[in-house]
Amino acid sequence: MIELRDLSVTSGSFQLTNLALVVPTGGYGVLMGSTGSGKTTILEAICGLRTIASGRVLLGGVDVTSWSVGSRGIGYVPQDAALFPTLSVWEHLALGLKLRRVGRVEIANRVAEVAEALGIAHLLKRTPHHLSGGEARRVAIGRAIAFHPQLLLLDEPLSALDEDHRGRLVELLQSLHRSERVTTLHVTHYRDEAAAVGEHFFQLTHNQIVVCERPQAGHITRHGMANASEGNEGNIEPDTTTAQPCTDREP
Amino acid sequence: MPAESSRPPSASKPHLSGSPHRTRSDWPFFLISGGIGGGYILLLVALLTADVASTSWSDITAALTKPEILFAVRMTLISCTLAAVLSLWVAVPLGYLLERFSFRGRGLIDAVLDIPVVLPPLVLGLSLLILFHLPIAGTTLEATVQKTLGIQVTYAPVAVVLAQFVVSAAFAIHSMRLTFSRIDPRPEAIAMTLGCRRSQAFWKVAFPQAWRGAIAAFSIAWARALGEFGPILVFAGATRMKTEVLSTTVFLELSVGRLEAAVAVSLLMVTAAVVVLGIVRLAGGRVAG
Numbered sequence: 001m002i003e004l005r006d007l008s009v010t011s012g013s014f015q016l017t018n019l020a021l022v023v024p025t026g027g028y029g030v031l032m033g034s035t036g037s038g039k040t041t042i043l044e045a046i047c048g049l050r051t052i053a054s055g056r057v058l059l060g061g062v063d064v065t066s067w068s069v070g071s072r073g074i075g076y077v078p079q080d081a082a083l084f085p086t087l088s089v090w091e092h093l094a095l096g097l098k099l100r101r102v103g104r105v106e107i108a109n110r111v112a113e114v115a116e117a118l119g120i121a122h123l124l125k126r127t128p129h130h131l132s133g134g135e136a137r138r139v140a141i142g143r144a145i146a147f148h149p150q151l152l153l154l155d156e157p158l159s160a161l162d163e164d165h166r167g168r169l170v171e172l173l174q175s176l177h178r179s180e181r182v183t184t185l186h187v188t189h190y191r192d193e194a195a196a197v198g199e200h201f202f203q204l205t206h207n208q209i210v211v212c213e214r215p216q217a218g219h220i221t222r223h224g225m226a227n228a229s230e231g232n233e234g235n236i237e238p239d240t241t242t243a244q245p246c247t248d249r250e251p
Numbered sequence: 252m253p254a255e256s257s258r259p260p261s262a263s264k265p266h267l268s269g270s271p272h273r274t275r276s277d278w279p280f281f282l283i284s285g286g287i288g289g290g291y292i293l294l295l296v297a298l299l300t301a302d303v304a305s306t307s308w309s310d311i312t313a314a315l316t317k318p319e320i321l322f323a324v325r326m327t328l329i330s331c332t333l334a335a336v337l338s339l340w341v342a343v344p345l346g347y348l349l350e351r352f353s354f355r356g357r358g359l360i361d362a363v364l365d366i367p368v369v370l371p372p373l374v375l376g377l378s379l380l381i382l383f384h385l386p387i388a389g390t391t392l393e394a395t396v397q398k399t400l401g402i403q404v405t406y407a408p409v410a411v412v413l414a415q416f417v418v419s420a421a422f423a424i425h426s427m428r429l430t431f432s433r434i435d436p437r438p439e440a441i442a443m444t445l446g447c448r449r450s451q452a453f454w455k456v457a458f459p460q461a462w463r464g465a466i467a468a469f470s471i472a473w474a475r476a477l478g479e480f481g482p483i484l485v486f487a488g489a490t491r492m493k494t495e496v497l498s499t500t501v502f503l504e505l506s507v508g509r510l511e512a513a514v515a516v517s518l519l520m521v522t523a524a525v526v527v528l529g530i531v532r533l534a535g536g537r538v539a540g
Contacts, residue, residue, distance in 0.1 A: 047444050070446040082437040086459035095455070099446035147445065 001025045002046070002151055002183055004209075007055035009038075009045045016041060018055070021209050023200055025060070026181045030194040032215070033204030039187040040079065042204070043153045046185070047076050059151055070099075072151075075144030075182070079155040081136045083128035089115075089139050090124040096147030114142045117179070118172060134165040138172070145180060154186040158193055170196045191215035299521060306514040314515035319491045320500055324519070326408065327496040331476040334415035338423035338472035339465060346427025346468075347453065351436060367421040372481025376414060379486040380405065410487035411494050415476035423472040430464025431457070466534035474527040477520060 007019040016038045023029035033039050044050040046057055048069035056065045064072050075096075084092060093111040102110070115121040118138045128136060137157055144152060157173070158166045174197060177184060188194055194201060195215050203212045314320050345364075349357060367375060383393040383405050396404055404410050434457060442452040458465075480498040483489075489499040497520050504513035 049440050049444070069440075069443040070448065072444075073446075074444055076441060076444040078437065078441060080437060082435070082441045084438050084442065084456050087455075095442070095447075096445040099451070143441075143445070 001027075001058075001060055002029075002185060003058040003061075004042075004046070005056045005058065007042075007045065007057065008053040009041055009050055010053045011041055011050065014038065014041070016207050019209050021185075021202055023183055023185055025183055027199050028177050028184045028186065028197060029200040029202060030186045030188060030198030031202045031204060031209070032188060032191065032194050032212075034189055037204045038207065039189075039204055040155055042209075043076065043155050043185070043187055046151075046153060047074050048072055073149050075147070075149035075152045077137075077140045077144045077152070077154045077157055079157075079159060081128075081140040083131075083136055083139060083143075085128055087127065088124065089120060089126055089131070089142075092139055092143040093124075093146045095143065096149075100147060102147075110146055114146045117176065118142045134161055134169070137161065137165075137169060141172075141176070145176065145182065148180075149182060152182045152184040154184065156188055157186070158188070158190070166193070173197050302514055302518055302521065306511055306518060310511040311515040311518065314512045315519075317512070319495065320512070320516065322492050323495045323497050323500040323516075326411070326494075327477065327498075330408065330411045330415055330496060331473050333412045334419050334476040335423070335469050335473040337412070337416045338420040338476075339427075339469045341420050342423035342427040342468050342472070343458070343461075343465060345424050347431050347457065349424075350428045350431040364421055364424055367418045372418070372479070373485055375417060376482030376485030379410075379414060379417065379482060405486065406488045406490065406494065408487070408494055411483055411496060414482035414486045415479045418479055418482065419472035419475040422475050423468040426468035426471050427461070427464060430461050430468070433464075434460045463534045467531045470527045470530045470534065474524055474531075477523055477527075 002021070002023045004019050004021040008015070008017040009019075010016075019042065021029070021031070031039055031042065041050060045052055048064075048067065052065060056063050058064065059072060059074075084095075087095070090111055093114055094107050097107045097110060111124070112121070115124055118141060120135060120138050120142060123131065123135055123139070128139070131139060141154075141157065154173070158169055161169065170193065173186075177197075186194075186197060192215075198214070201212045201214055203210050315324075349360065370378075383396075384391050393403075393405055396402060402409055404413065436457075439452040439456050442456045443449065447455065478498060479496075480502065483494070483496060483499060484502070487494040489495060489503055491503070495503065497516055500516045501513045501520075504510075504516065
């Protein structure tokens with residue numbers, strides 16, 4: 001579970017105050033908001049990459065506010081992928097496991113498993129310079145999930161991808177979530193993307209996080225939206241006491 | 252196109268745009284800029300040509316067979332390499348820290364690091380001499396080093412390396428800062444979310460991207476050490492077969508009137524500098540690549 005309690009983050013003149021958010025264990029939360037509203041700042045604060053002015057971050061019920069970045073066990077997929085230019089795809093997937101002193105055989109097995117799931121098994125020897133945008137995103141996701149994080153943070157993972165790649169990545173995120181069941185917080189300003197993958201919906205508006213209903217959205221792809229509107233519909237249990245329609249007017 | 256759009260502007264409204272405007276030729280700009288810059292380039296080429304014209308192959312071979320000059324060549328290669336290694340050893344961590352982190356006093360540190368660049372070389376040598384012979388608590392730094400490490404510093408080969416290092420390191424630090432400024436810090440932050448400590452993020456992510464910059468910084472430090480003269484003369488002296496490097500050889504040969512030997516050694520230094528510049532261009536041009 002991830003929980004933000006009265007979280008306040010300051011970045012220069014930009015301020016987010018008294019933020020609250022709860023994504024239950026194994027849940028898939030989507031945080032929506034317009035560009036520049038502070039979504040990335042919130043993710044970075046959860047990771048420990050930004051100094052928190054006040055409030056608390058709890059992971060699995062444990063207060064990790066004062067923990068170092070590396071101790072939090074968070075898989076973070078940044079918007080720009082931020083791959084390591086000199087490391088191969090294999091090394092990207094293995095790094096988190098090596099740092100946790102996992103045995104060689106286990107690392108090899110896990111890397112193969114993740115690479116297979118993400119469809120990047122044929123890219124394992126390549127460096128980031130030889131990857132397309134979609135491949136780089138998948139490597140970034142693989143790097144974040146390979147070490148079995150207790151929380152996965154996805155920052156606009158589908159942005160700057162063409163329609164075909166977005167559809168495939170949506171299916172991939174859905175399938176990964178089904179298989180790994182890792183608690184996920186996904187940030188986006190696309191309502192169709194949110195509707196396709198999410199179970200719990202939040203809107204960042206006027207520097208506040210509000211719980212909202214599943215957004216009405218168009219299709220990302222035929223398959224992606226079919227899952228969103230049919231297969232997963234019964235599992236969605238928005239907080240009806242506070243939920244309100246999403247007001248995001250971004251495309 | 253509507254008929255109105257082809258009408259001339261009315262007399263009451265000023266005509267601001269739309270009509271063709273013939274610009275003047277760009278030739279004067281290029282001619283003046285090229286002339287000013289070209290004059291300086293010609294001066295540099297003329298300097299090197301004059302050096303080459305005033306010596307001969309026999310002068311060079313004669314100079315290079317002299318034992319004291321051969322000693323100076325060996326001493327130069329060793330001292331410059333040691334000074335460059337020490338410079339890089341300091342420049343990599345300092346360049347990284349100064350580029351990546353904001354902290355109180357960083358401006359002051361920047362100013363201190365510029366001291367070797369702006370200080371007159373002779374003053375730097377004199378400062379080193381004073382530092383090692385300043386009485387502190389009944390002893391001096393020179394005496395302490397001699398007592399603990401058993402080596403003489405002042406007027407010894409160690410002084411040559413130290414004098415070269417003090418100046419070279421400042422240039423190497425500037426070079427490494429530039430290198431790290433071109434490397435995106437985001438991947439290091441992401442490495443830390445995976446469990447890396449800051450040092451691990453540095454060695455696994457940042458430094459592997461900086462190795463070309465490190466080669467460039469090493470080469471710049473080496474070249475600066477090669478050209479160092481003032482601090483060496485004051486702090487290490489110019490004793491033949493002891494503290495003589497090529498820059499002091501030129502001075503010593505000139506002081507006894509052997510111009511041909513001085514020019515031959517100068518050409519040797521020019522050749523070394525050109526080789527180093529080539530390495531810097533090859534490495535530095537792809538620092539962030």
